[in-house]
Amino acid sequence: MGDDHSHSSRGSAAKSWLDKIAAIFTAEPQDLSDLVEVINEAAMRKLIDNDTQSMLQGVLDVSKMRARDIMVPRSQMATINIDQSLEQMMPLLLENNHSRYPVVNEDKDHIEGILLVKDLLQHALQGSTEWSLRDLLRPAVIIPESKRVDALLKEFRQKRYHMAIVVDEYGGVSGLVTIEDILEQIVGEIEDEHDHEEDVDIKKMASHVYQVSALTPVDEFNESFGTSFDEEEAGTIGGIVLHAFGHMPEKGETIELQNLTFKVSKANNRRLVQLQVIRAKTTIDTSALQKD
Structure with a gap:
């Protein structure tokens, strides 16, 4: 039983x-x-x-999600000033490789419109001086921080625009959202042809200056720079630097660790992407000694 x-x-x-x-x-x-x-x-x-x-x-x-959850924060927005000449814009365009930029008047709270790089190139290649940056601008789409992301994606598709400026309840600009930001939430990070240049973890740019991927393993970084960062603290050098900052740093922020200066050269609102590493000039370049 x-x-x-x-x-x-x-x-x-x-x-x-x-x-x-x-x-x-x-x-x-x-x-x-x-x-x-x-x-x-x-x-x-x-x-x-x-x-x-x-x-x-x-x-x-x-x-x-709401727009505030995925926006590129104001501090990390790459913008062009309405009074800038083509020559003044070029360093920014080359550094960021974006297809469109907000154009501001004096500060980021005063958005004049959106500049598409293809519109700028069309006029620049013609060699004409009879054009004004203001004439090339597309209207800026303004949305509140509380805008639902799924509704925004629908608007992006229906109205065929790719960027929206996010404002807070007081009308101040708090960031921007692109259609790519939304798609990355669904399919993961989207890399373009420029991102392939970052496949090399460590690249020497000058005698004491290096470009380093934030995803470089700590053991690889230690071996290359003669440092002793703790592999148990983080698996990548980006994790080490982020932990040392204690917050998500903005582009351009620097910190000194083990006789090296780390400068954030590329980041988004979710992670560090690229670092510039500068050796102190008094530091002996052991790799050079080994070659001799």
Whole structure:
């Protein structure tokens, strides 16, 4: 009798578990948590692959986000001043490689419009001096920080614009959002042809200046620079630097660690991307000695 009862209990438990699985796939999800469970279960059953699961999760995450959650903050916005000449703009254009820039008048709270680099190049290549930067501007789309990201993506697609300026409740500019920022939430970070230049972890730029990917493993960095950063503190040099700052640093911020100066040369609102590393001039370049 006991064995029959035991078999019966196991059978009931298995049936109950199967009933739950069946209910997930046959019943309509009641909320987002139910939908997440359906997606995770589908991945476990190999109905969808991991990439599809990640994208579906990204779509669900976007549905809960506001513009403030994904915007490039004001401090990291690359802008052009309305009074700048083409020659004055070029260093900024070459450094950032963006396709469009907000154009400001005096400060970032006064947005005159959006400049598309292709519009600028068209006039620059013509060699004409009879044009004004103001004449090339597209209207700036202004949105509140509370704007739903899924609704913004729909507007981007319907109205065919790619950038929106985010303002706070007082009308001050707090950041910007591009269509790429939204898509990255769904499919992961999108790299372009310029990002391939960063495949080399450490690149010597001058006698004491190096360009270093923030994703460079700590052991590789230590070996190259003769430093002793703790691999248990972080796996990458970007993690070491971020921990030392104690906050997400802005582009241009510097910090000194183990006789090296680290300058943030590229970052977004989520992570460090590229660092400039400067050796103190009194530091002996051991790699040069080894070559001799």
